[in-house]
Amino acid sequence: MNSLTVSSEIVELLKGSNILQQPSVPVLVEKVLKRGEGILTASGAVCAETGKYTGRSPKDKFTVEEASVKDKIDWGSNQPISEEKFNNLYDKVLRHLKEKDELFVFNGFAGADHRHRLPIQVINEYAWHNLFAHQLFIRPTEEELRTHEAEFTILSAPTFQADPIVDGTNSETFIIISFEQRVVLIGGTEYAGEMKKSIFSVMNYLLPENNVLSMHCSANVGYEGDVALFFGLSGTGKTTLSADPNRRLIGDDEHGWSANGVFNIEGGCYAKTIGLTREKEPQIYDAIRFGSVLENVVLDHDSRIPDYANNSLTENTRAAYPLQAIENIVDPSIAGHPHTIIFLTADAFGVLPPISKLSKEQAMYHFLSGYTSKLAGTERGITSPEATFSTCFGSPFLPLPATVYAEMLGKKIDEHNVQVFLVNTGWTGGEYGTGQRMKLSYTRAMIQAALEGELNNVETYTTKVFGLNIPVHVPGVPDDVLIPRKSWADQDAFMVKAQELSAKFRNNFKKFAGVSSDIEVLGGPKM
Template sequence: MTSVNLANDLKELLNGSNINTQLSVPQLVEAATSRGEAVLTREGAVKAETGKYTGRSPKDKYMVEEAISKDKIDWGSVNRPISSEIFENLYAKVLNHLKEKDALYVFKGFAGADPESRLAIQTINEYAWHNLFAHQLFIRPTAEELKAHEAEFTVVYAPTFHADPAVDGTDSETFIIVSMEKKIILIGGTEYAGEMKKSIFSIMNYILPEKGILPMHCSANVGKNDDVALFFGLSGTGKTTLSADEDRKLIGDDEHGWSDNGVFNIEGGCYAKTINLSRENEPQIFDAIRFGSVLENVVVDEDTRIPDYDDGSLTENTRAAYPIDAIDNIVIPSVAGHPKTIVFLTADAFGVLPPISKLTKEQAMYHFLSGYTSKLAGTERGVTSPEATFSTCFGSPFLPLHATVYAEMLGDKIDEHGADVYLVNTGWTGGVYGVGSRMKLSYTRTMVRAAIRGDLNGVEMEHESVFGLNMPKEIPDVPTEVLNPRNAWADKESYDQKAQELAKKFKDNFEKFGTVDAGISQKGGPTHN
């Protein structure tokens, strides 16, 4: 099938009598509940379950091997190639599948709050609640913007279409396929709405560097003095929690770009983990879940319709999607100046990394490329003890280009704008997971706030020998014995053994980058300082 035919088929689909375009939140809530896709909670959030897939399916994600992009993409386990023929055949099947549905839902919006670099997108959804998710997560156009809106990328999402691997050339029934040439993201066989969000982010990670803009998997906030802070970290490290600070305004909680103008949010909403959520610990997130929000796989009492955020029986990856303006303390529009402070968050279950340390530029680039945190026992099948996990640039699954492209851009930005970079361990202290204790959130908040205020500039530092990190000797309201992780362990020999064990994992992981600037590999990592 030719590209012209595919384009015409898409136009035909969008002109169908079953198309519902740009419905309001109440209309989408009504559609989702009346069609049995979801139920309402007591607060009016839409609660849906995603069935078999309660998270992303990275092994079912592909990029079409096309002349326009094949020499730029970092092919491998993350960016898996698939032929144009397989894509076009599946695309045609999915469009035919959707044409038979009694209702489809279209959202038109943007990715990127900076008008100079934003991407016009549209999603075509089989489920009303998926369209509500897109409405809440992406940037909603004004009435005037909607009139002139022409989508540059289209998400075609058919959760009830399941591929036949033997016929369709996929590895399973599920597929997430990106065509840079056709400007299509094709999703099928999974009901997990987060696939839309992360596919668009992957597109931005391809497009923005060509414009000289660094795409970042991070949260961001800004203080009263226009002091912008970035928070990088993998799931469970506290990225969303720490960026939601009552004394600072939130720019965004997950995806940003850093241009010559400053930082901007790529999204128009937040996608927060809700496992063990409470108003006491995370009041901004808790209170943002209201009418029109989307809850994924959260257990809700059938009678009272009260969510039980402590119940992880469906999945530990329970989620809430809500528009960013559901939080009071935000920046509108979601743009700000250049960052003065960058925080890398890690939940170290080995308990050997300092709770906070200041990084050199080389160390910043090393730890950015490493993207370290820990998987904990019991969180995944087969994980019986803490496991080190590394996600390049704190967002490996979403990087179409080689990792060093992003790391070098970060290094240039640090140089140009003089940003201070800190590594913060929100994980364990006094021993490994199961022996030591989790770092108190109150201590972490105090340390991070001190870093952002600039209070740690010029303070006396203590050098940590295994990872070459510089740790503040004193921070007001934080016990001094916490600041040096070795001092927090009763058994110093066990600490030394675990520190060397983790250092080796860092070095082994870093070998995958091949030839990297000597300054990064020799000055940034363990035992090279």
Template sequence: MVQNESTSIQNLLDKSSTKQQLTSAQLVVESVKLGEGVVTPQGALSVTTGKYTGRSPKDKYIVEEESIKDKIDWGPVNQPISKEVFQKLYGKVLNHLNGQEQLYVFNGYAGADESTRLPLRVINEFAWHNMFARTMFIRPETKEEGLNINPEFTIVSAPSFKADPEVDGTGSETFIIVSFEEKIILIGGTEYAGEMKKSIFSIMNFLLPEKGILSMHCSSNVGDANRTALFFGLSGTGKTTLSADPNRKLIGDDEHGWSDEGVFNIEGGCYAKTIDLSREKEPQIYDAIRFGAVLENVPLDEENYPKYDDKSLTENTRAAYPLYNIDNTKDPSISGHPTTIIFLTADAFGVLPPISKLTKDQAMYHFLSGFTSKLAGTERGITSPQPVFSTCFGSPFLPLHATVYAEMLGEKIDQHDVEVFLVNTGWTGGRYGEGQRMNLGHTRTMVREAIAGHLSDVEYKQDDIFGLNIPTEVTNIPSDILMPRNAWDNKEDYDQQAKELAKMFKENFEQFGESSKEIAENGGFKYNIEN
């Protein structure tokens, strides 16, 4: 392992002031004592993350090393950085941490499947960051087990160390650098704890496919007869809401692997957005934010109660809590092969059907597309719905070429005879501002019918533009909403909007080149954009 002349990882572990494998209670006490956070009446540790209230994707790098450089899909997401730059910065960070009065270490795992899990170590400058790591990763059963873990990857986190771009070769004071050969994730210049969680997910997205395991940015639950479902979707599509079903057990809300044995959660906790959170809308999440949870950037009132509707610090307010803070979870968080996959999209153009069944090729096409809409008014300058395409519903975390994941998905759909549905949680009867948002009760019903297998043998009709197979009837759902064109008063306006969206899909798909030509031909839209 790379070492600086004066210090090393082992030096940090051997320091008498380094505290290892502390309990959640001990870390809360440390955090409050150090002035890092306060405790809410519900028992959650509440903290702020300074000026960085979200990830810094432009400051994320992968060391360009001989063993992996031909495997990485280099570009804006996976930016290369030289071994020399990494080594010098790594030495500086180790020296910086060696000079701190206190360090915190957590050893645990990523992956609930014991045969493929990743042993990991997290070295933190802040006690609350160590609490976050203990919450989000899988905890060893005993302190002794944790102390004896031999980590395959180590996160070294130094938020108070800020890089000098001119000297250190970074783009800013912040850096998140992954070295696959040194097995180090180096983080500095940012207090946003989510960088640790997502860095390990990126590592798993590299390691798992090499073992024949599909890594997925999705939620998952399981119900009667071991019928397991996967939910893919970007922010605002309802992934967390729809996977939290009181009649089904939650496996996990964000990161999973799909092996030859079935599905497993990569994490030991959940990292939920909390903006406008209420017990009425999302009771499971609301009640999970108690002792063991970490609240990020949520303003508090005079009595330290969270003000979830307060966006003064950021709209990206978050809560990290262990899975066991939700009653209706699967323990251990593993299950059999999925019987149903749900792709969620919030179509603000109002032209995609509320539910449609996809062929394997269509599933691969929509998986690679990862479509949803950014709505007017959500950001300055956006006056109409803007399409958002995030490859495999998680492009910021994919080190390999996207088609690697898409092809694995197609193989598993074939192998296990999985039904795949595209569900629009966006608008119907018109675009955003003119139509209506999909009724959540209707969406829940359609999703439950699909997962139960009740849409396997119903009659379907294929639409003329997207080539999607739409059920003509779903129990307890008004038939007039199933065909999106019928829900529009002005059919010509629908046709125009639908063709515009189809063109956006096709133009986005061109980025995948010849390697995805067959997927585009077999799974893409019927409409010819030249018409």
């Protein structure tokens, strides 16, 4: 079959009388309400619940072990499934969808840069899932729609459940990518985020093949054209710190970096809403209106006003809305090469500096490490802070070996003379429970100084354990806050914690045995 066209089976499916091609937002909202898939909130958004699964199911994600990709995929981080098992499941899902009264089809794109975008189509059993796809992916113009030919298809069948014994899955749920058949097969889960992240995984395979670095980060640009990237895991402040009234948002989660600059992969945002208030995050709060989708948010029974503080369904409550629903954006979501990269971490051990300048080797080391802390109480069984590492700040979505992405990043840092900073939004003056969380005002001041180039040529102090270069002065931040050791009352206790965290970094980095020794020796902590 032609690798750039959809399969004959999908073509046949799309001929069915149950197909609604490219339904508008009002039509989809009507369908959601009529079919009982969700309810309307006071602001006009649709609110739906995802049942058993309120987040991604990483243990149920597979890549088909096909000849053209077999030697490229990092099977240490990606689960294989045979072509035979996939084809059998593929046929079952197609039969399941054909029997539905209605199917909803969205045609659009992933990738704002026309030179690197992927035409996609999403075929949904649920109207609210199709509304989600409409808001999260890039919507075509009328002219683009007339000539649109999908090169990748999502088949989403949440009510179809796999038989693990017969189908070779780990549970009733499955998220399977076939790069040869250009299909993403999703079943057994109603969590809409699987669609978004599956296409991101696809782009993480396809873009590097075209010498484009794919990145799990947010991006914004100053009014003088200076681009900044923000990498960070959940809880590090990525969304909060990249939302700057003095800078325009390129995108909040997924980007590509080509020879021409940075571009957003998506057409919308998928924001966490737990604890959301207009005072704290007015852009997100006001974007949740007609056409937006709320996931697992509890509503007041009578007023239909969302209770964003209520976590009875999940902590992972979400809102999906188009980028155009917020002000101060770049449209289309394309900008130049980054001037500054910020790696965010929330270090609960209290030993990493609040800001430090990174060499290229240190940037590659910390990119590969992707460190932050899980806190006591955030997950069952965690009674004290735990170090967690997610390669390239997006481990679950990387089909290729992590070093492919790290080496591309290193080359781009050299080529464009990018300044890279590690910013700790975690604890100071002691570990979690003893010290205190870094003041947001200090973090904002440090990031502003980094973005404005004020830290490019300043005097620095080098830490003993991690070898990080700390600016000795940052406007708006007390000097004694900048050097972690000085903020601890017990210097011996600080060194013990620093060595403890250093050992965790070194132990985690053992899995990158094939990477250049310079990255570990010059970029990592010292023995």
